[in-house]
Amino acid sequence: EPEVTQTPSHQVTQMGQEVILRCVPISNHLYFYWYRQILGQKVEFLVSFYNNEISEKSEIFDDQFSVERPDGSNFTLKIRSTKLEDSAMYFCASSPWETQYFGPGTRLLVL
Amino acid sequence: AQKITQTQPGMFVQEKEAVTLDCTYDTSDQSYGLFWYKQPSSGEMIFLIYQGSYDEQNATEGRYSLNFQKARKSANLVISASQLGDSAMYFCAMRAQEIQGAQKLVFGQGTRLTINP
Numbered sequence: 001e002p003e004v005t006q007t008p009s010h011q012v013t014q015m016g017q018e019v020i021l022r023c024v025p026i027s028n029h030l031y032f033y034w035y036r037q038i039l040g041q042k043v044e045f046l047v048s049f050y051n052n053e054i055s056e057k058s059e060i061f062d063d064q065f066s067v068e069r070p071d072g073s074n075f076t077l078k079i080r081s082t083k084l085e086d087s088a089m090y091f092c093a094s095s096p097w098e099t100q101y102f103g104p105g106t107r108l109l110v111l
Numbered sequence: 112a113q114k115i116t117q118t119q120p121g122m123f124v125q126e127k128e129a130v131t132l133d134c135t136y137d138t139s140d141q142s143y144g145l146f147w148y149k150q151p152s153s154g155e156m157i158f159l160i161y162q163g164s165y166d167e168q169n170a171t172e173g174r175y176s177l178n179f180q181k182a183r184k185s186a187n188l189v190i191s192a193s194q195l196g197d198s199a200m201y202f203c204a205m206r207a208q209e210i211q212g213a214q215k216l217v218f219g220q221g222t223r224l225t226i227n228p
Contacts, residue, residue: 031213042220043156043202048213055213089154093216098144098163098206100216102156 002026004103006092012109013082021077021106023092032075033093033100034067036060043091049075082110113138113205115219123225124193131178132188132222134203140164143207145186146216147177150200159201162186190224198226 005024013019025032034046047067048055054067066078075094079086087110093100114137124130136145147159162170162177170177178187190197200223204216 033213033215035216043204043216043218045215045217048215050213056215058215091156093156095213099146099158099161100206101158102148104153104155107154 004092004094004101006090006103006106008106009104010107010109012111015084015110016081019079019082019108021079021090021092021108023075023077023094023103024073025075025092025094026096026101027073029094029096029101031055031095031097031100032069033095034077035091035093035102036088037091037105038088046077046090079108082108084110086110113140113143113207113217115203115205115217117203117219117222119222120220121223121225123227126195126226126228127192129189129191130193130197130224132190132201132203132224134186134188134219136184136186136203136205138184138205138207140207143205145177145179146204146206147175147186147188148202148204149197150202150221152199156202160188193226195226195228198224200224 007022032049037043047057089105091105092103116135143164145162149157160172160175174191176189200221202221203219
């Protein structure tokens with residue numbers, strides 16, 4: 001059964017560094033998302049992406065964040081200058097329409 | 112704005128018993144979807160079940176069923192014959208369906224379910 005994959009599974013970075021989180025959505029899906037989950041808290045929406053452009057972004061998704069679909073398969077989230085409060089689990093999800101299928105997540109730790 | 116409320120931070124159930132996880136929602140949308148996801152300790156988010164707001168019948172998927180009461184704005188998850196592997200965090204989520212395109216999910220705080228042997 002096709003799955004959403006994410007790399008890396010874990011990343012440790014220094015405050016102020018740039019990180020790129022990578023996702024490979026399910027191949028015939030059209031809609032892509034990034035969410036984050038700070039430890040012990042609920043899952044929060046960051047951004048949605050369709051037809052090669054951002055559909056919606058949350059107030060969390062400020063100028064430090066960007067998303068790209070550089071080729072037909074990958075979907076990336078870049079954080080330009082990480083802050084301590086960016087430490088969280090980041091989930092990529094994709095959907096054909098209704099149901100969003102999540103990847104296993106990337107656990108980001110900013111020191 | 113949409114809101115999901117899960118009032119049970121934790122639940123403890125004996126193996127093989129049925130369990131109901133509560134979820135209430137608030138929305139002004141006429142058309143919407145409700146979802147349940149399971150998050151085991153390993154961290155991934157596993158889709159369990161979906162209910163559309165216009166669906167007449169309650170959704171079922173194996174041991175999972177969704178008790179949808181539209182007038183009460185509730186979408187409780189029922190797990191029958193619980194198993195040790197059901198121990199996990201469970202999230203209720205909602206998605207607006209009014210507009211075409213990528214629609215975000217809004218999540219509740221989650222309920223941590225522990226199944227005791």
